[in-house]
Amino acid sequence: MKLLVTLVLVVNVLFACEYITSGERDGRYYEFAQNLSSKVDGICVQKSKGTPNNIYTITTQEEIVMGIFQADNMKLARENDRSHKLDNLKVLFPIFKEQIHIIVLKNSLIRDLDDLKRKDIAVGDELSGSYVSFLNISEKLNMDWVGVNFHFSDGMQKLRNGEVEAMFIVGKAPIKSLLPYMRDIRFLNIDSELPDYKKAVISAKTYSSDSNPIKNDIHTLEVDALLLIDELKMGQKTKIIELSKLYIDSMYKVKEAGGMDLFNLAEVQNAIDKGTKQVTNIINKYTGGASDGAKKKNLSEIEKIEEICQTDKNSLEVFGFARSQIAIDVCNQYKANHR
DSSP: HHHHHHHHHHHHHHHEEEEEEOOOTTHHHHHHHHHHHTTTTEEEEESSSSSSHHHHHHHOOTEEOOOOOEHHHHHHHHOOOOOOOOTEEEEEEEEEEEEEEEETTTTSOOOOOGGTTEEEEEETTTTTTTHHHHHHHHHHOOOOOEEOOOOHHHHHHHHHHHHSSEEEEEEESOOOOGGGGGTTEEEEEOOOOTTTOOEEEHHHHHHHSSSOOOOOEEEEEEEEEEEETTTTTTTTTHHHHHHHHHHHHHHHHHHTOOOOOSSSSHHHHHHHHHHHHHHHHHHHHHEEOOOOOOGGGTTOHHHHHHHOOSSSSSSHHHHHSOOOOHHHHHHHHHHTTTT
């Protein structure tokens, strides 16, 4: 009997998962998490509706150790967390930035945000990060927008049928699901400065194509997507260290090639195996042209690592959450090795 119990415990230790709660199967949160987990044994992925859903699961399910969250959603949750359930969450890494997309039909009479005041706007599921951002930005801009919750395909259909005036989506540009509709839609600019968001420009090339050229850049806002970890739940710290090293290694190789913080680690690694030209082609595919990283070739090795790590920043001020000591230790080790 003791032997059986011992074997069960050994099996549980060997095959136990450290779960990342991510996003929808067709979304970038899920894809990013899958790419990480595929390279680190014992890291598993749970799909979800988005950040609000992830907040619930990481605070209620013991097996959920990490999650991907929109920083604006998390700041709001932190402000209203009277039970202090979020206090144990720390930023492992800021993984990429997501842009606010406000979309109308090309033939719409709506030209700017003021034209959208008190209008019906299709937005994501009630448990999606986009919906929380929608409510937050609508209030800060004093727009009184009316959000109608739809899955993307249903929302797009409502927009094309004239049942809503616009769509509101938060995602890393280019949002793949928008590409088939580019002939029918255009983007509204957001020129305001708002707390918890940074001004951003989406290059016209990002959504442009030979059949549907876009001349003007899109001026908007962006927010960080964060990989947060509950340090009190960690079963095997070595797995998280391995995952952290994988992230830095992958991003460092992309930056060496003049790249950016690409989310698709598997595709990046395949490109790296084939050479720098292939990496550049991947970067251009996702950015619509040369990335900002191409302008930073003179950065020192340590500066490149810090751009990836962002451990020297005041994490509470920038992200609203303290930094994981694991990330700080791993990044400091990388910096020491490159001195």
